[in-house]
Amino acid sequence: MLDNLLSLMIFLPIVLGAGILLLPVGREAARALGLAASVLVVLFGLKIFLTFNGSSGLEFVERSPLIESLGISYHLGVDGISLLVLMAAALLFPMVYLLFRTREKGYYGNLLIVQGAMIGAVCAADLVLFYMFWEVMLLPVFFMIGLYGGPNRLKATVKITIYTIAGSLLMLAAIIYLGMAHHQATGQWSFAMDALSGLSLAGPAATLAFVGFMVAFAIKIPLFPFHTWLPDAYTEAPTATTFVLSAIMAKIGVYGVIRFVVPVFDESFARYALILACSGVVGMMYCGIAALVQKDFKRMLAFSSASHMGIIALGIFCMNVQALTGTLYQIVAHATSTGVIFLLLGLIEERSATRTIDDFGGLASRAPILAVFFAVAMLASVGLPGTSGFIGEFLIILGAIKFNAVIGILAATTLVIGVCYMLWLFQRVFFEKPAEKTATFHDLTAIEVLTILPVIVLIIVMGIYPQPFLDKINPAADRQIAALAQVVAVADSGDGAELNNQGKN
Amino acid sequence: MEGNLSSLGFIPLLPLAGALVLGLMHLATCRGRLISERIYALVGCIGPILSFLLAVNVFFALQALPAQSRFLSHQAFTWFSVGELTISMGFLADPLSVLMLLFVTLVGSLIHVYSIGYMAGDPAFGKFFSYLNLFLGSMLILVLGDGPLVMFVGWEGVGLCSYLLISYYSEDRGNVVAGNKAFIVNRIGDFGFVLGMSFLFWGIGAEGFDYLSLKANAHLLAPTLGITVCLLLFVGATGKSAQIPLYVWLPDAMAGPTPVSALIHAATMVTAGVYMVARFSFLYAQVEVAGLVVAWIGIMTALLGAIFGMFQNDIKKILAYSTVSQLGYMFAGVGVAAYSAGIFHVFTHAFFKALLFLGAGSVILALHHRQDIWQMGGLKNKLPITYWTMLIGALALAGCPPFSGFFSKDEILYSALAGGHTGIWAIGVLVAGMTAYYTFRLIFVVFHGQPRDREVYDHAHESPKVMTLPLIVLAVGALFAGFLNLPAIFGGHQQVSHWLAPSLTEVHPHGSMATEVLAIGGSVLAFVVGISIAYRRFAGGAEQPVFTGFRKFAYHKFYVDELYDTVLVRPYRFVGQAVQRVIEPYVTDGPVRAAAWLYRMAGLAFKVIQVGYVRVYAIYMVIGLSVMSLVLSQSLNF
């Protein structure tokens, strides 16, 4: 049974979720089922993480043809690039079921489906399969926002759905184009990554296909200026959905770029890397500045998350191993910190029935444990050394400086920008005089503490002893950079070279 | 040539463990205070004291080695390694770090003890000690780190603790704002630090990113890149050590409890910048330009701090500005490549400034948290120990021979003069005079003359042993620390300089006897002048003066804070508002909305065309048909 572990991780939640949605199940039962399934997935995930040795390419491979005539196959596998994303998608979910215990059954059912679909998207090694999971993972989000969201949920849900599906349909066109290109090259349709990465694409069509992919991922990440769906969606969505969107789904966008765009479109990628990097940096600053002035707790965190995604995405476009590793690492680091932040926010919202920052105050004295947890997550998200956030951010900045000094310097401003809005938020919510809305605020219960504590510990551990994680992802990152090498050489002769030259003369 | 010493790892680890334990104890019991202060105090003080003992042990271990090979290091584990970059969580004990280590742990332990008295009865007693331990641990990582990146861990850690401790009384908005200010300004500095490190890495870091390897490869660094790196690192230093233009956070940082001000914002953390520059002496020695920038910014800061210090009324603010000013001295020292002098001043300054702050704390406690010097007066009979110890501290600060401050400061000024930086020397002497002036203004106003507020005076009482004891120890330090580096002219051997030599790249300026005399004479003269003016003005118990003109201007710190607010903070907020109100909806999201709107409108148009008259539909068909046939005949041309 455990020999096709990935399928199990994908379809156990999906089937269970569909069952919960279709059959008459009580909410308690639904929650119990969801918790059980997610815990199982965690166990499988840990098994994969421990038995994974990053030396070779894909591991835990499953492959069986789906549609021969088009060469579409059910092809799963994990490698260093997908491993940590997979972990993020696998490990964090039980928290939701433990923290939010009184939701409708649809809430839990959709959560299960979205988890399964996201794991599928991460493991898929066939583009069409990937696309299927990619689309499927949006639907539960659509329903969750629409059913359980805030007052303006309709607008938000329409916007996110049409925005993202529009992007992914363009990607579909690009995917089919790739299959066709393979058909032209070899007389054989195929959508398998290993087959497609061998293609040498050129010409405007290839560039357009590249754009198609990039748009889809840029919307999902989101990269500036495709982020405009994000604030509404994050703000209106129920906590769990915001958690899913920010902690994992956005990362899958980043993952998609690394996994599919870089190997297939290496030339186009190298050519436009600078522009993309700029959009990453600009997005980081833009959203960081916008975050400062938000009145709504959740909206501010939404912008902050978008800001971090900008810097994370930047890591891909720098095309050197430090930045890439930084990104892959930051994917998990940010998933944990942001995840915890949004979940805590959900708890705070439940307790105080408000999200307006000015209604808060003095939570630190009312709920010290909550405050400490939030503080740790916050420090991780502003990249304080000793927390997981620092490693990735530093590596990305380091790589960015090698790639292009100006970009690097701009990227480093995240150190300041992030801390500005975060501290101000922390001041207004947790410090100062207690407000009347928070007068009866009570601290985390034992279960809540025990639920969140592991992640908090993980944040610290990943900051102090990251090497085990890095060892898993380094080989893959090295391989990819090596594959990019000659293209990078072309790009470097353009921009990123001042430093090295200075180093020589 | 370098040995291994695993005990190094424990020096920072002990306080950190203490912090963790205290923090958990506090969190576990914060609802009802089940644990007595004694236990907290005990747990809180074990860590620092043990680290101190370990430090002493390390010192002797190091001394046993021959002078040139005094390097003990300990690689705990590989922190992270990506591509060319390999960072190990390693600690390095060399003369420089051990010197820092000794006084940091010593002063730190003393202040822990002092805090037992000062914080007695505080609702969050445990939290305070947890923070204090955390700070000490981070500071020790900063000092012991064997490379820039490990140093950066401590660097940011102490920044965090400073934030936490400044906003310790978080109910009061002002404190929190001060904390934010400190953290953010420090972050601006760290921005420079990180960039500096990155550039340095891409320059010469590939072969190893710890001090020893960097020192070995320093000569490979391209000049332009070298300057960039040095200046960027110095940006970090200005942030942490409150130099122009980033000094603004330090005076506000006095919002924290007084022991914090003594430990973090006087003795240890704020000197980290100096330590860092000294650490990178091998770089700064290469590019004089960078050194000069450092020196001039330092001396200017010294001047500015002194000016501000002369017109403050809050006892802690005065000391804060004197700290800024003294830090300026240190940078002037390291800037003119007199690294040992700078570090020596750090060393002595730690004693007398910590002493002064703790004294001030004891005064404040005695007066039930009054800090305005114009409410005090004639306290020397009421608080004798505090008075005498603070007097020693003041003399040291003012640079009165043979107190410690005199030697260290004189060393710096002498190096400046000998190095040919006459301007720096002149300003330095001037500042020395001003220092003497404001220090004794403080002493005279607070302790001499008649009490200005009678009933405050009556309730005043000397602090408990646990607080006065550290004062005495520090006073001894402030008194004799100077003799550790007695220059030849007084028949000394400059032990400290020689001790530090292996880890610093400096050339000792060989000025003539005359220069040396001139230097000493200058500073002594300045001291005398300054103190005499202060005596004439305040010894007789003057009343609070009304500041006008320049004094008012200086009292308001040249309105620098207001300036920053209008030039930086408000515009930043404004941009944020603009993004939120205008750019987001109309520029970035505009196209999307426009497209949606267009789509709907087009839909309406088609509703109109769908008239419902069958005849019209027939006409559509015919029109379509004829258009198509027209195109057809065109394309097929028959």
Place this chain on the structure above:
Amino acid sequence: MFDVMVILPLAATGAGAILIMLVAAFETFRREGISILGMGLFAFAFFIQLTVDNSGDIYPFAEVFNGMLVANTFTKVAGLIILACGFFSALAAQTYFTQNKGFVLEFYCMLLFAAFGMLLLTMVAELITLFIALEIMSLAVYTLVGYDRHSVVRAEAVLKYLMLGAFAGAFYVMGAVLVYAGTGSTSFAAIGAVVADSGYLSNPALVGGSFLILFAFLFKAAAFPFHAWVIDVYDGAPLPVTAFMATAVKTSIFAVLANFLLINPEVHQGWVTFLFYLSILTMFAGNLIAIGQQNLKRMLAASGIVHTGYLLIALVALGSERFSGGAILFYLAAYGVATLGLFVALSYLSGQDERRVSFDDFRGLAKVRPYSAACIAIFLLSMAGIPPTAGFMGKFYIIAGAFQAGHAVLAVLGIVSSILSLWYYLRLIIVMYFREPEQRFEVAELTLAPLGTIVLAVCVFAISFYPVVL
């Protein structure tokens, strides 16, 4: 013997139609009985069609019929789709008339006649047979639309359909004349031969004639700018009939269209450019009409236009060598399943006299009838082309075909139009799920439609991975 097997489905439907006509004469049969009979006949014909395995082209009774019929895999699958559509339309009708007036026993007879015409249409290989088949189908459908004498709306619908249909039919005949004039024959084979040796574009009469014929087909398939009728007629017709028109008619028309265009590759080449632009116009016109609609039937009619556009893309991309029509037929099947599913669901949800047919009538359906809502959502997602539904694969094949034929532009525009179409498909889902219910959605009990809906919902996924050769 084999030829008999080939035309047996045809015979079965025809005979069944007449049978029903006869039994309808007697009052012994009630509605239920007739409807079961009708469905049974469709199922019967379906299974015969299924059992026939015909590879390559077969001209049944070539000497008798003078080779005017041809059967092959393509016609077989097309026939299957048509018969399935007929079956589910009949099922929908069974339910529909439990809560709607104006049932006549001949309804199923007409349904079968129409199916008969369609099956014939898929198989014809000769112009005039084509015309007859076309008219058999059309007349039957006209009647289906307008048999309810008491409703003015139906009358108007049938007026529009009949008038414009006859109008287009006349064009067809004229086209036939010209082709006949140009080639001297009306059988596809002969015309193909003529084109083969004397060329196509050099023959004005042939070109003009085939142009008019094409026009007639495009009218039936509701391509822009000949789409105007379809919305009003679908709106005016009874739900089951609309379902039948939307699916079966489209299937048969595209089948014959493909056959006609493949008389000879040259003919297809001659019209590629035309179909290229038409498909683009059709897709976008359809979308723009659809977003304005409040009435579900009209919206579905408009979306039908969009799907016509996609199918035209497939026609443009027809690989004339080794033609299997796989993409077209798969798409038609996928589209048919989803559309029928929706109409079957509507046939019981719409309640008495089609009370509930506008978007707002379905507010909060999910809260009251979760399963119906779920099925409808599935059908809509399939139409929108969200994986892993059949609609997605259908679009996939069409886009892939377009790319393969070198029409990247068409492929991308097809994608764009499916982005636009999300708008109105999602709208219904949002209305059903995210709004609060205002009514109880009471429906007639003990009907087959709910079952049929679920069956179709399953089919949406079941057929999605059915292997198709491009």
Place this chain on the structure above:
Amino acid sequence: MIEHYLSLSVLLFCLGVLGVISRRNVFVVFMSIELMLNAANLGFVAVARLHQSMDGHVLALMVMAVAAAEAALALAVVILLHKHKGNLDTNIFSLLKG
């Protein structure tokens, strides 16, 4: 020679088209359609003569038959409409629109 027949038939056909799009009386419209069909028939027989084959004549008969069937339905519709509105103006039958 054949051209004349064909052009006549096309001419009649166009007249029919004009009738359809210009007249609003349902009755007349259907008559115009009949005219179009007959124009086609003329073409058929002419072409049959040209090609010396019987097909054309057969086709013409077929078309007539179909036309008759259509006409029957058309008349039914005409009556239906007249029953509803008492008027045969196509424009009054525009409930379905938009």
